Amino acid sequence: MADGAVYKTLMNVDTRGSGTYLDGAKKRMRARIYDLAHASFEAAGVSRSMLHLEDRGDGFIAAVDARIPPVRLLGTWLAELHQRQRAGNEDLARPLGLRVGLHVGPVTHDEEGLSGHAMDLVCRLADSEATRTVLDRSGRDLVLVVSDSLHHEVVRHGGRFVEPSAYRPARVGLKEGPVTAWFHVPGEARPPVPGDEGFDTRPVDAPSGENGGGASTGAEAEGRPPGTGSGHAAPAPGHRPSADGRGRQAPETEAWPVGADAGAHWDITVQGGTSVVQDRATFQGPVHFGGGAGAARRSDGEPEGREAGTRIAPSPDRHEGHGDDLTDGRR
Template sequence: MDHDAMDLAEARYELVISVDARRSGEYDDVDKQRMRERIYRVLEAAFTHAKVARDAVHMEDRGDGVLLSVAGRIAVTRLLGLWMVEVHENLRDENRGLSVPLGLRVGMHVGPVRHDGRGISGRAVDLACRLADSPLARRLLDAERADLVLVASQSLYEDVVSSGGKFIEPAHYSSARLELKEGEVTAWFHLPGRPAPEIPTAAPAAPDADRADDVDGARDIRDVSGTRDVSDASGVDDTRGVDDAPDVDDVRRVDGEDRADAPRAHYTVHGDMSQHSDNVYQQPVHIGRITGDAGRRKG
């Protein structure tokens, strides 16, 4: 096996950094180019000030963001600490005087990364991108009126952040469960220069203009306080966010009265589900009702 083929077959253990711009779809063509120039100025100046050699950094353009991986010979603490401080300060400088400040979401994870002629790939890359793109990262950036949010993976927090270090404050991170396409994970959220953020529990904010729906992206958090468990003897339980399960509308009542404008909840139904119109059932009922001839009215 030649050297190039060996490089493709072997994964390198690296820090993956995914950087996304907030509401990039709202920029016109001219402003989007300026936005991209600002992102690169912020990131490249941070690498210079953190004394991270450019040959240690792989960088891919993503249109409205940048995907990076940093060689294992560079201490991860330098990226989580000094580099993030420099990114934050550079971003603040760029945003001075801007009517619409640039906002960045940064996802980080350490894991095996494969390089080829077109870029990088691997589960570590996928996870870093999912973290940066998660609905909670978007919501937190807006809720806190911040310019920068860092989302670290559980393993990165446990292995590096929790031990602290120069410019690394474990107490300034807050955790939340995220339901991603690949499954449920724990992520740690940090707003540089601020105390640990309060994880928002309200309904999700309106999606970005460049993301009308979230079919392939990360799902929202599941462990939000206020999520209800409505399991009962009928076999209906509240498991919102399950894509493949049928769902039925919640009975929306306020103070004993039906409210058509009340929020709608979704439920997963175990067993067969009947169809009905105006309380007239069109087939046997399997949820807490008698089925077949026994359920018909006499006379």
Template structure:
């Protein structure tokens, strides 16, 4: 085996970030390039402000999103904390001039990643993509009228969110159980600048008609495409009205197993063609470099 083949065969523990734009199928051929330019402007600007060097990143274009792998030399706390704050601020700044706001779903997971000439692969990559595409992430982005929803794997939550750190607020995350075709996983959801979100229970409409073909319990599969963009066609015109940031309909919390965590008992099914795995636990030394100090409470 030559050195190149040996390198491809080896997996490196890295942070995987999957970024998807909301209802990208609603953009026409003129507006989609503008949307993509905004997404890259937001992400790359945030990496620069968070002092993440370009050579520490692998970025793959996904048409309506971006797949990123960050080397282990960058502390995960910096990405989950400062980088997320910078993404949120940049996204809100972009949306000030838009009649129809750009929304992003960002998912993170740490695990073994393999690189080759065509990109990255591995169960960690699959899981990050699943989480970003989950009906809970889609539902929160729409029902909460949010600019950004962040979702992390259960292992990443336990290792990085729970200990806390600068810009990382453990009490602002809510769990949900996701039924992937490979098995059930637990994920944690966060809306930057807001309290812990209420996770809709079964039948709570967590997957409004959208772009993923995901199925919420008791509901019909989503459309084949991305669906209509909320509020009409994308537009660079000035915002015609203020958004109050609150959902139109009240939601009901569920705590069926009595564990004291509303919404944690909900089950969601996510479909798609990904490689098989049966869990999201990783076992290897990973540099997560907790940042100590009081969290900077930022108001949305």
């Protein structure tokens, strides 16, 4: 330990997608972070005099006085942060997402600020690709990542608002090499972590926040086209999933595969034009439903005997969902 270094609880708080905020939105985002953090510190009994905090533009790093037990930050402080963040996000088109790293270790203060290997570690953990992906895949707005030593010394013993079973370990690649870290997502009993089956595959329609729809409306609020935010990526045109989940090139005309006992299905004809998203597949449209690959079609693409744009509803005495109840080509 370097001369003058003191053991403290070290913290790094980063914002999800901070680089996509416009300047005005970023200013408001920063104000929300500090309001949340300081209100939570106060609720946990951490006074300003017990806290050294340095701004990082999209968050902050902090060293909390050793008189404050780490379990209070893992418990009361985190619980307060989570609840206040949830309440605040209800009024936001783009929910605020936070990554929080915690570690206990020696840190040195000089006139320029905080330094030391322990400070480097907590920053690396919060900024790691693994932590970013855990937050994205959780569909929530807050993730905590703690060092292996902090988990061993504090988390595994439990405490007020600290549930050891809600933390999951994973190997995380850092600049200095791989380390073991422990992840906790408030509100999740077992958050997905690296090493889980399918963890590295981003779900097509994964939620972007526990309040729902954050990434899409956030993209619109920041001037980007809807659906370009994280969690709303559609498959590239010409390559879409089949019904069994395997990707393949989209043929011009394809009958959606169904089992012998399945209900209605659609024959889909794809022609050049605008895009249509059906279930989790993207088709380049216009898309015509019904009629099958061999059905007669007029020059405008509609089946013979149908007016363009018309839709034939099932008889009122038929049950919805059975293929033989439909007269518009679904069976």
